[in-house]
Amino acid sequence: MYGKFQQHLQTELAAIEEAGLYKKERNIVSPQSAEITLEDGSKALNFCANNYLGLADNPRLIEAAKKAMDSKGYGMSSVRFICGTQDKHKELEKAVSDFFHTDDTILYAACFDANGGVFEPLFTAEDAIISDSLNHASIIDGVRLCKAQRFRYANADMADLERCLQEAQSCRFRIIATDGVFSMDGNVAPIDKICDLAEKYDALVMVDESHSAGVVGATGRGVAEQFDCYGRIDIFTGTLGKAFGGAVGGFTTGRKEIIDMLRQRSRPYLFSNSLPPMIVAAGLETFKILSESNELHDRQQENVKYFRDKMMAAGFDIKPTQSAICAVMLYDARLSQEFAARMAEEGIFVTGFYYPVVPKGEARIRVQLSAAHTRAHLDKAIEAFIKVGRELNVIK
Ligand SMILES: *Cc1c(COP(=O)(O)O)cnc(C)c1O
Numbered sequence: 484m485y486g487k488f489q490q491h492l493q494t495e496l497a498a499i500e501e502a503g504l505y506k507k508e509r510n511i512v513s514p515q516s517a518e519i520t521l522e523d524g525s526k527a528l529n530f531c532a533n534n535y536l537g538l539a540d541n542p543r544l545i546e547a548a549k550k551a552m553d554s555k556g557y558g559m560s561s562v563r564f565i566c567g568t569q570d571k572h573k574e575l576e577k578a579v580s581d582f583f584h585t586d587d588t589i590l591y592a593a594c595f596d597a598n599g600g601v602f603e604p605l606f607t608a609e610d611a612i613i614s615d616s617l618n619h620a621s622i623i624d625g626v627r628l629c630k631a632q633r634f635r636y637a638n639a640d641m642a643d644l645e646r647c648l649q650e651a652q653s654c655r656f657r658i659i660a661t662d663g664v665f666s667m668d669g670n671v672a673p674i675d676k677i678c679d680l681a682e683k684y685d686a687l688v689m690v691d692e693s694h695s696a697g698v699v700g701a702t703g704r705g706v707a708e709q710f711d712c713y714g715r716i717d718i719f720t721g722t723l724g725k726a727f728g729g730a731v732g733g734f735t736t737g738r739k740e741i742i743d744m745l746r747q748r749s750r751p752y753l754f755s756n757s758l759p760p761m762i763v764a765a766g767l768e769t770f771k772i773l774s775e776s777n778e779l780h781d782r783q784q785e786n787v788k789y790f791r792d793k794m795m796a797a798g799f800d801i802k803p804t805q806s807a808i809c810a811v812m813l814y815d816a817r818l819s820q821e822f823a824a825r826m827a828e829e830g831i832f833v834t835g836f837y838y839p840v841v842p843k844g845e846a847r848i849r850v851q852l853s854a855a856h857t858r859a860h861l862d863k864a865i866e867a868f869i870k871v872g873r874e875l876n877v878i879k
Contacts, residue, residue, distance in 0.1 A: 503820065509832075514540040515729060517855040519832075527827070528860050530850045531834045532729070535698050535807045536779040537855025539729035543772060544765040551764030559757035563590075564746070567757030575763050578770040579721075579734050582704065583692075584713050586739040589746055590758055594693050594722035594733030595621040596751035601689070601720060601735055602629035604748035606658065611651035613644065613686070615661040615672065622660055622691060638665065641676050648684035657686035658717075663695030663706040667841050667849065669808030671699055675710040682715075689718040697726025698807045703773065703780035709805075717741065723762070726807075728769045732758050783807060783854040786861060790852055793865045798878035802847075811848040811868070813877060819846035822871060829867035 499505045513520035516539065519529050538544055551571070561567035576588040591597040598621035602612060610631040614622065617638040626633060632654060634647035644659065651657045659681055661672045674690065681688045692705045700708030703726070707713050718741060723732035735745060745752060758766075772779070791809055795801050802810040811833075813819045819835035826833050826848070837846035850864070872878040 516540050517853060517857070517860055525830070527830045527832050528856075528864060529832050530852070530856075530864055531832050532851060532853070533694070533725035534729050534853050534855060535726040535783055535851070536703075536773075537783075537853050538727070538769060538772070538779070539855075541728070541772070544728055544768050547764045547768035548761035551760040555760035555764070557761075558759050561757060562753060562755065563757050564753065569760060569763070571760060571763045571767065572757065575758075575766045575770075576734070578767055579736050582770055582773070583696075583707065583719055583721075583736050584704070585719065585736040587742040588734050588736040589742050589749070589752060590763075591733040591735070591751055592755050592758065593724065593731055594691070594720055595624075596755060597720040597722075597733040597735045598622045598625040598691060599628060600745065600749035600751040601625055601718065602631065602658075602660075603750070604744055605741065606631040606656060608632070609655040611654040611657045613647045613651060613657060613659045615639065615665075617665045617667070618660060618662050619666070619691060619693065622662070626660070639670060639672055641673065641680065644677065645680055645684075648680060648686060651686075652684065657684065658689055659686050660689045661691070663690050663692045664699060664806040664808065666694055666808060667836060667847075668802050668810055669804035669806040670802070671695065671706060671709065671805045673710075674706040674712050674716070678710075678712050678715040687717040688715065689720070690716055692719050692721040693725055694806060694808065696721045697773070697780065698783060699805065702777050723766050723769070728765055730762055730765060732762050732766060779854040783852065786852045786854065786856050789858070790850065790861050790865065793861075794868060797865065797869050797872070799868065799872065807852050809850040809852060811850060813846050813848060814844055816846045818875060818877070819848060822848055822875060822877070825871045825874065826867055829871065831864050831867045833864075 510522045511519050512522055520526050559567040579588040602625045606629050608630040612626050612631045613634040614626055616635050634651055636643040636647050664671050690706055696705045697703045699705055707716055718737040720735045791801055800812040816837035819837050823833055823835035833848050833850050835848050
């Protein structure tokens with residue numbers, strides 16, 4: 484059997500390669516950081532990680548993880564409800580709830596699982612899920628796993644959301660689902676307006692804080708802080724894999740009964756292993772660091788502002804950003820790939836995105852700023868952007 488299937492795969496893979504969509508991986512030999520070392524010994528500045536607060540190689544997190552292995556072992560060999568819950572899992576859930584000002588939290592192996600397991604236990608064919616068109620793949624998959632009716636509105640378009648809410652009025656329950664920050668433009672969902680519409684049309688609100696937590700809001704508490712919407716959002720999901728340390732782990736946090744029901748019925752929670760002690764301990768240390776001072780958040784925000792202002796002054800077309808994501812617009816797909824490749828030659832890692840990841844004719848370079856970047860790192864990246872930008876006639 485494999486022969487025919489192999490041929491089929493080889494043809495498909497060749498087509499992916501032909502279309503220039505084949506994803507190659509870079510082998511990093513250093514820890515994840517602002518400055519990384521590659522297999523050939525060369526160094527590069529990293530502007531394409533989700534390491535927003537620079538915690539991915541933080542010594543306090545590493546120490547907490549090591550200590551946890553000594554005192555709590557390596558793995559849990561169980562799901563949470565059988566024999567996979569340690570005291571530290573409950574402490575981490577409490578720390579997440581405190582951070583987001585919510586009633587309770589449930590941990591998952593990843594936010595992909597949190598989103599995959601959040602809709603199906605709560606909603607049925609009588610209900611409606613109203614989803615932003617640019618939501619993350621894991622929300623889309625989570626919606627697919629649920630029998631609820633589906634409605635989709637144009638990205639952050641409140642008139643279109645209102646249309647969906649009106650169409651869904653005959654359903655039993657309605658929930659609006661949105662990313663907090665959209666990863667391609669770096670724009671923040673207008674949560675205050677979403678909450679207003681939710682109240683007007685009797686809907687619940689769910690926000691995925693993966694790209695926004697730790698970054699958005701005066702102290703990085705996410706969209707509820709940014710828009711002063713505490714108490715108006717029913718469900719948050721998020722990841723420990725971005726700003727919060729960058730390893731793995733996800734969570735859903737929100738109203739008490741919702742979290743209770745997820746513990747009873749959410750399949751990625753019931754049928755997948757507990758987070759290992761080292762991840763839980765480093766997670767706890769992350770929230771401890773964030774409660775002690777606002778320094779990392781503030782540095783991250785200053786870096787975004789510095790980078791954006793210098794790039795705009797140099798003549799680049801930058802999408803307005805309210806997050807750690809800065810989109811340098813090039814519009815042309817081929818140019819975006821050439822630009823990113825030239826930047827890599829200059830020792831700067833950034834990612835070029837084009838259709839279908841972004842709309843046709845809106846190709847761009849995505850730059851992700853971190854608290855780990857020093858002024859010298861930023862200046863070097865900006866210098867390289869200007870050099871390559873002139874070479875490729877993007878700026879004068
Ligand atoms: C990264 C991301 C996820 C997935 O998080 P993992 O914990 O890595 O599975 C989910 N939702 C959004 C919006 C993300 O950006």
